[in-house]
Amino acid sequence: MPAESGIAEAAAVLRAGGLVAFPTETVYGLGANALDARAAARIFQAKARPSFDPLITHLADAADLEKLVGAVPAAVAALAWRFWPGPLTLIVDRPAVIPPIVTSGLDTMAVRVPDEPSARALVRAAGVPVAAPSANRFGQLSPTRAEHVVSGLGAAVDVVLDGGATRCGIESTIVDARGPQPVVLRLGALALEELVAAAGPVSVRPGSSGQPVAPGTLAAHYAPRTPLRLVSGAEPAPGGGERRGFLAFRAAPAAGYAVVEVLSPGGDVTEAAARLFDALHRLDAAGVTEIHAEAVPEEGVGRAVNDRLRRAAATWNAAG
Numbered sequence: 001m002p003a004e005s006g007i008a009e010a011a012a013v014l015r016a017g018g019l020v021a022f023p024t025e026t027v028y029g030l031g032a033n034a035l036d037a038r039a040a041a042r043i044f045q046a047k048a049r050p051s052f053d054p055l056i057t058h059l060a061d062a063a064d065l066e067k068l069v070g071a072v073p074a075a076v077a078a079l080a081w082r083f084w085p086g087p088l089t090l091i092v093d094r095p096a097v098i099p100p101i102v103t104s105g106l107d108t109m110a111v112r113v114p115d116e117p118s119a120r121a122l123v124r125a126a127g128v129p130v131a132a133p134s135a136n137r138f139g140q141l142s143p144t145r146a147e148h149v150v151s152g153l154g155a156a157v158d159v160v161l162d163g164g165a166t167r168c169g170i171e172s173t174i175v176d177a178r179g180p181q182p183v184v185l186r187l188g189a190l191a192l193e194e195l196v197a198a199a200g201p202v203s204v205r206p207g208s209s210g211q212p213v214a215p216g217t218l219a220a221h222y223a224p225r226t227p228l229r230l231v232s233g234a235e236p237a238p239g240g241g242e243r244r245g246f247l248a249f250r251a252a253p254a255a256g257y258a259v260v261e262v263l264s265p266g267g268d269v270t271e272a273a274a275r276l277f278d279a280l281h282r283l284d285a286a287g288v289t290e291i292h293a294e295a296v297p298e299e300g301v302g303r304a305v306n307d308r309l310r311r312a313a314a315t316w317n318a319a320g
Contacts, residue, residue, distance in 0.1 A: 003118040003163035010159045011125035014039075019046060019156070021135040021149045022122055023163030024114040026087050026171050026189050027142040027277065028149050029058065029132030030157065031122070037099035040131050044101075046156035049138040052211045053218070054104040055131040056089050056172070057111045060124040065111065068129060069095045075177040075199065082198050085115040087168055087189035091176040091214065102131050110214055112172055118163050133215055134171065139315065141224055141284065144169050144277045169274035170304050174214045175202070185214040187304040189273065222277075222308045223315035224284040228291040230313045245288035247279060247309075249296045259286040269302035276305055280312075 001009070003023055010020045017039040020031045030046065032039035034057045044051055059065060062084040065072060069092050072080075076090055089112040094103050103109045111129075114120060123130050134142040135149045135157070143149045146162035173188035175195065182202040184192065195202055205217075212218060226245070246257040250267045253260065261279035263272035283291050293309050296302040 001159065001161060003161040006159065006161050007118065007121050007125050010122055010161055011127075013158050014122075014126040014128065014130060017042075018158035019043065020122070020159045020161065021143075021146070021153070021157045022119055022132070022161040023116055023146070023166055024058075024119045025116045025167045026114070027144055027166055027169070028135040028146065029056075029114075029119070029130075030135035030149075030153070031058070031130040031132035033126070034098060034102055034129040034131035036128075037101050040099060040101045043131065043133065046153055047133065047136065047138045049133065051101070052104050053138070054106055054110060054212065054215055055102050055133050056215055057098065057102065057109055058119065058123055058130045058132050059111060059113050060120045062113055064113075064129070065092070068097070068111075069093060069109075073178050075182065079175065079177055079182070079199060080113075083190060083194075084113040085120060086113070087115065087172040088112060089172045089174040089186075089188075089214070091174070091178065091185070093178075098129075104211070106213065108176075108213070110174060116163065116167075118161065122161070139218075139221055139223055141222060141280050142171060142277050144281075148277075148281055165278065167274065168301075169276055169278065170301065170308065171216055173304070174216070176214075186216050187307045189301055189304065191300040192303060193300060219311065220315040220317075221311040223312040224280050224291060226284050226288055226291050227316045228280075228293055228309075228312045229316065230309060231292045231294055233294055242289045243287065245283040245286055245291045247283060247291060247293035249294055257292070259283060259288055263296065263305075267297075269296050269300045269305065272296050273301040273305050276308065
């Protein structure tokens with residue numbers, strides 16, 4: 001149903017323990033009442049998500065953070081007031097009111113205020129914080145359109161709010177600012193340069209090999225169903241007669257690919273991020289045997305694009 005006109009119905013579903021897929025500025029989220037352990041468990045079941053991977057909790061306003069968790073460190077509060085609403089997720093101590101299942105048993109929780117009016121309106125109308133990872137099967141491509149949600153999760157979702165294509169097209173940046181220096185746990189739609197300008201030096205932690213301390217940090221993740229491998233530049237496809245697809249940054253390869261997606265002919269990494277998952281969904285549905293992908297410049301949100309491509313390729317390297 002349309003996002004704007006479906007808010008009241010979707011909010012009632014959340015309050016009743018149901019699942020609602022809704023658009024944010026980053027990707028579509030699969031939401032449940034974050035105060036309801038049984039509702040949160042439905043998220044893990046619908047996504048086939050392992051119980052060790054924590055969820056992000058969404059609030060309607062920055063002022064709701066201290067109402068939920070109490071006092072937070074000054075650096076956390078400063079980043080919240082600077083970047084919320086927006087594609088920044090912050091790590092805070094988990095309050096007792098949030099069931100441990102939401103944080104996968106961790107004493108910390110991930111929280112953000114989305115910069116999408118219908119998402120904030122939904123959380124506000126529901127009257128509860130909303131736990132919401134991306135609305136897709138675990139480990140697969142994130143959804144940037146309502147049809148991606150329907151195709152991936154189907155009847156497992158009670159309501160899908162359709163807000164069209166998401167603006168950023170890539171997940172939020174996750175930061176733990178509770179210590180002496182902020183730590184970026186996941187690169188995302190808020191560029192590293194913006195964080196540094198606001199908070200000073202930050203460190204970037206590589207992907208998790210054990211239990212994740214934040215969502216989306218496993219080394220293998222964000223993968224299409226079609227095998228994907230990284231290549232250097234827009235080179236011609238190898239021989240063999242196979243039907244391959246190519247994900248290019250700004251120029252199509254010379255020859256040999258059955259299907260080609262170009263992320264940004266003008267060389268804009270922000271446009272590339274916005275189009276990344278949408279393009280990969282199309283390549284995944286094109287009937288190719290393999291997807292070749294080239295990296296984008298390692299700057300701005302291009303770092304997050306490359307991060308997603310590396311994790312997608314790692315999924316298939318591990319499988320092979």
